[in-house]
Amino acid sequence: MHDLMNDLAKSVMGKFCVQLDVHRPQEISTKARYFSYIGKENKNLEFFEKVFKCNQLRSFIQWDEAFFYSFCINDNIISKLSHLKYIRQLSLRGYQTFVEFSVDISNLKYLHYLDLSGTSIQSFPFSMCLLINLQTLKLRNCHHLTKLPSNFHKLIDLRHLDLDGCRIQKMPKYMGKLNHLQTMNKFVVAKKGGSSLKELGALNHLRGTLTISNMQLINDLTELRGANLKEKLLDKLNLQWHWQDGYKFNHRHVDAQHEENILEVLVPNHSVKELIVERYRGTKFPNWLGDSHILPNLMSLSFSFCTNCVYLPPLGQLPSLQKLRIEGLKGIRMIGREFYGNGSSNAPFRCLSYLRFDDMGKWELWNICQEDESFPCLQELHILNCPRLTKSLLPHLPSLRRLVIIGCGKLETTLPKSSCMEDLYLSGCQKIAVKDMPTWSSTDVLQPLHDLTLNDCAQ
Template sequence: MLPSLRCLRVLSLSRYQISELPQSIKNLIHLRYLDLSYTKIKQLPKSVTTLCNLQTLDLSYCKDLTELPVNMEKLTNLRHLDIRETRLTEIPTQMSRLKDLQHLTNFVVGKDGGSRISALKNLCQLRGKLHILGLENVTSGSDASKANLKGKEHLEVLELEWSGDTNDSQKEKEVLDQLQPHARVKDLSIINYGGTNFPDWLKRVHSFQNIVSLKLIMCANCYFLPSIGQLRSLKHLRIAGMKEIMEVGREFYGDASSSSCLIKPFQSLETLSFDDMLEWEEWHALGAGEFSCLLELSLVNCPKLIGELPNHLPCLRKLKISGCQQLLSIQVALLLQGLSSLQKFEVSGMPNLKELPLELCGLSNLRSLEIKECSFLEPALEMGLPPMLKTLKIDRCESLKSVTIALSSSEGMKMNTMHINNIGLEELRIFDCSSLLQLSFPIGVLPPPSLKILDIYNCSSLEFPLPLEETSIKVLRIRSSCDLLKSLSLGFFPKLRSLEIRECINFETFSSIPNGELQNLTKLIVCNCNNLKSLPHQMHTLLPSLQELRIKECPEVESFPDGGLPSNLTTLEIHNCEKLMKGRMGWGLQALPSLSKFTIAGEYKEVLESFPEEWLLPTALTFLNIRHLPNPKSLNHKGLPHLTSLKVLFIIQCPKLQLLPEGQLLNNLSGLKIKNCPLLKPRCQKEKGEDWPKISRIRLIGLDGEDIINFK
C-alpha cells in the first residue's frame, strides 16, 4: 500500500496501535512530516534514514521505542525531532552532525562510551524546549562545559535531570556548575540533582532576568534553598522532594551581601508550591512585602511543618494545604486573615484540624471550599461559611454526622454538625463520610433555590433529604449511598437534567410525576439497584427530552414502561438485566427514530446462540456494541441487513462467537473492534483469516488491541 503513495508529503499514524513500519517507507522520498506518536513502535526500520526530505519526525509517547537508527545523521533536512516519553537510553553518536536541527525535545546521555553530552555542542540552532536526561553519566564538569548550553540563545525551556542515585555529590555539583543556560531561558527545571548546594549562577539577577518558571525537584542532598528571591521575572516556583531541607530562612529571599537584598522578594511570583518536604519544620516570613503578587499557594505533604506561615498575601486566589499533619487550626486561621482575595481553598489530610476557622466567614470572595480527610473535624456550633460560596465538597471526614444547609443561624445544633450559612451555594458534593447520618435543609426553603448539583457518594448511612417542595437541582447523583432510600419522586425536581442512581441497595421505584413532564431531563443512569422494579411510568411522554438511558445490573426490571421509550432517545445501554432481556422483542426500538448508539452486555442465563433477532434494532443505528455475551455463536444475518447507517461495530468478550455476518453490512463500516473473542480472532487475521475478505474494506480494525489500518 505505502509504495503506491510516492508523492506523499504528510503521513500521520498517531494513536494507531501499530508496532512496526514496513521497510517500504523508504519509497516515500518526498515525505516531509511523519507522525508516529502514541503508537507501539519498538524501533524504526533502517530505511527511514533515507528520507532525505523529512523535516519533522514525531515519536512522542512511543513508550515501547528503545532505540533510534544509527545513521540518523543522514536525515540532513530534519528540523524537528520529538522523542518525549519514549524508552530511549541514548542518542545516536552522530546526531551532532544535524547542525540545522531546531527542536530536539530530549537528549539522553549514554553510559560507557555511549552518546556524550558534548554532542550538543554543534546543535546551535536548538530552540523551544530541551530535556537532558542521564546527567549522572557525564564524567566531569569539563565534559559538561562542552555542551555549551550558555551559547544556545534560542532555548526557552530547559530540564536537567539525573537518575537520583549518586555516590559523588561533588562531581554532580561540578557538572551543574557548567550547565548554565543562556540568559534568555524562561523555564528551568533541575531534577534529581545530587549535589549539596546549588550553583551561584542560579541566583544571579542579571544572568536570569528572563526566567519565569523554576522547578527544583528531588534534589535530595541540598540542605539549603538557593537565594532566588530577587529574580524579578520569576512567576512560577515549585520545590518538591528536598528531604534535607528543615528550614526556609532568610537566604531564600535574597543574597545578604547584595545591595538590593530584601527589596520586595519574589515581587512577580504568582504560583508557589512546596511538595513532599518531609523534614521541613519552619518557614520564616520576612514581612518585607514578599509574595505581594502571589495568586496560588500549595503546601502538600509537609508533615513536620509547624512554624509560622506568611500572613499577608493580598492577591492570593487559590490555597491548598494537604498532608501537613502538624499544622493547627490557629495557624490556618492566622494565614486566612490576610487573604481577602481568596477564591478557592482546599484543606486535606490534617488530623489536628478539629474545627474550621471562623475566619472563613470573612472571606467574601471565596467561591470553592474542599474539605478532605480531616478525620477529627468538629465544626463550631455557630459556624457559617462565606456568603458567596458556590461549591462545597466534603470528602472522607469520618467524624462528621450531620450537614445542615441554612439561610440563617440555627440553635440547638449538636457537635459533629456542620452548619452552612449560605444562600448562593450551587454545588454540594459529599463523598466517603461513613458516619454521616443527616443532610438537612430548613423547612420552607428546602433545599436552597441556588443549589444546582447534589452529588452523594459512599455515604451508606445517610438518610436522603427528601424534599417537601420543588427544587432547582439540575444534576442529582446518589451512588453507593442512602441505603434506606426506597422511592424517589421526580416531581420535586422539575429542572433536573441528569439523574444517576447507583448501588442503592433498597431502592425500588420512581414515584409518579404529579405536575406533568420533566422537560429538561436528558440523561438517566440506573446501576446495581437489585430491588428496582420499574423505570418511571409513562416515560415516553413524561420525559420527552431524554437522550441517554443506561440500565445496568437491575435484575428485577422486567420491561420498559407502557408506551415505550422517549422518541428523542439517542443512546441506550442495557447491561446484565436478566428479566428485561427476556422481553427484548417488546422493547419497541424500531419506534425510536433518533436512536443511534446501542450497547447490549451481560452474562445471561438464557441460551442465546444468535443475536440480534430480526427487526430488534432500529435502522438509525450508527454504533452497535455487543459485549460480554457468553453464548452467541454467530451474529444473526436476519437481524442486521437493515442497519444501513451502521458505521462502528464493537464485539467484545463473546467467547463462542465464531462467524461474522454476510452481506453489505460490513462493507459499510468505518470501524470494527474485536476483543477477547478467541474463536473469531483467527478468522479476522489480516490476509490470512477466512473472514478477512469480509472486512478488508473497513478503514480501521482493532483486533485485541492491535490496530489494522486499511488505506484502500
C-alpha cells in the same frame, strides 16, 4: 465568511485536494494529491487501497490527535505505501498496530514530514536514514521504541525531532552532524556507545524545549562544557537524574561534589522561561539559579526530589518568576533569609503567583523576611505533607485567592489575611484554629468564600 472561503478553496482545488469526513462521505479521486481525513472510526483495508491508488499523492494526513486506531496496518498496506514515490507528508499517528517498516522506503525521497506518534513502532530500517529531505520526524509516545538507527546522522536536513514519551536509551552517534536541527525535545545521556552532550554544541539553531535525561551518567565535565547550553535559545529546560528505586545516598555511590559541578556548568541561556530539576543529588544548588542577570525571563521553576539539598537558592530576586514548585526536598530543615535574596533591597518574589511545597519531611521552620513586602502577587499557596513544619505563615498576603494546607499536623499559626480569598482547604492541621478565618479585609468587611473544606482540624 470562513465557510465560504473553505468552499471556494475546495472548488478551486477540485479533485486534487480531498478532505474526508466520516459525517460527509466523499469519493477519492485517483488524481488526488493532498489527502486528509477527520473522523474517529477505524479505517479498513479498502480505505487504504483507495487512497494508495493515488500514485501522485503528495500528502496523507489525519487530524485526530488524541485518538488511537485498532485497525491492523499489515505488510500489504506498507508495501502499497512504499510506492507513493511523490509523497511529501505522511502521518500514521495513532495506529497502535503499526510496528515497523517491513519494506524499503528509501524511494520516498521527497518525504519531508513523517508522524508516527502513538504507534507501536519498535525499530527503523536502514533505508529510513536515506530520506535526505526529511525535515520533521514525530515519534511522540512511541513507547516501544528504545533506539534510533545507527546511521541517524545521515538525515542531514532534519529540523524537528519529537521524542517525547519514547523510551530511547541513548542517542545515536554523531548527532552533532544534524546541524539544521531547530527543535529536539529529548536528549538521553548514555554510559557508552551513544552521543555525548558535547554533540549539542554543534546544534547552533536548537531552540524550544529540551529534556536532558540520565544526567547521573555524566562523567566528563569537559564534554559537558562543550554542550554550550548558554548559546541555545531554549524556552524550557528539564534536567533529569534517574536513580534506581531504593537507591541510598552515600559516598560510595554518589559524589555530591561532582553532581554540584555538573549543575554549575549547565548554565542556560537567558531566554529560558521554564526550568525543571529532577532528582539532583548535590547538597546545594549553584549560584546561577538565583541570579537575576542569568535568568531574567524565568517564569516557572520546579525542584523535584532533590533529596540531599539542605538550602534553597536565593530565588526571591528572580524578576519574572511566577510559579514555583518545591517537592520532595527531604534535606531542607529551614527556609530562611537566603531564600529571599540574601538581604537585597528589592521586594522578594514580586511577581510570584503560585507557590507549592510538597513532601518535605524534615522541614521545620519558615523564617519570614520582609513580611510587608514579600509575595505581593501570590494567588495560590499549597503546603502539602510537611509533618514537622511548626511555624509560620505570612500574616498578610493581599492577593491570595486559594490556600491549601494538608498533612501539616504540627503547624501552629494564624492564617494569612486576604481580601481576595475564594478557596480554603485545610486537612490534617490540628493546630490551626478554624476561628482564624482569612476572610477579613482591611475594612473589616467579611468576604464570602466560594469553597471551604475543613477536615480533621481544630475548632
